[in-house]
Amino acid sequence: MSFYCLFSFLFISKAKFFFIFQLLRLLLCSCLITLSLLCISFVHYHTHIHTLHTNKKTVITLFYIIYIY
Numbered sequence: 001m002s003f004y005c006l007f008s009f010l011f012i013s014k015a016k017f018f019f020i021f022q023l024l025r026l027l028l029c030s031c032l033i034t035l036s037l038l039c040i041s042f043v044h045y046h047t048h049i050h051t052l053h054t055n056k057k058t059v060i061t062l063f064y065i066i067y068i069y
């Protein structure tokens with residue numbers, strides 16, 4: 001009986017750890033995406049470059065960041 005309680009406690013704590021890890025990973029991903037968007041918009045608006053090449057590069061960079069995470 002005590003072995004079963006210990007096993008169930010370990011399983012629950014492992015599941016909680018996995019859930020917290022996934023939540024932190026999601027939070028980190030959203031922070032990185034927001035930070036990258038802010039950096040891209042800052043560079044875009046402060047250099048006043050409005051070319052198609054820059055827009056393509058921005059879109060490719062965003063998709064690459066989202067694909068990684």
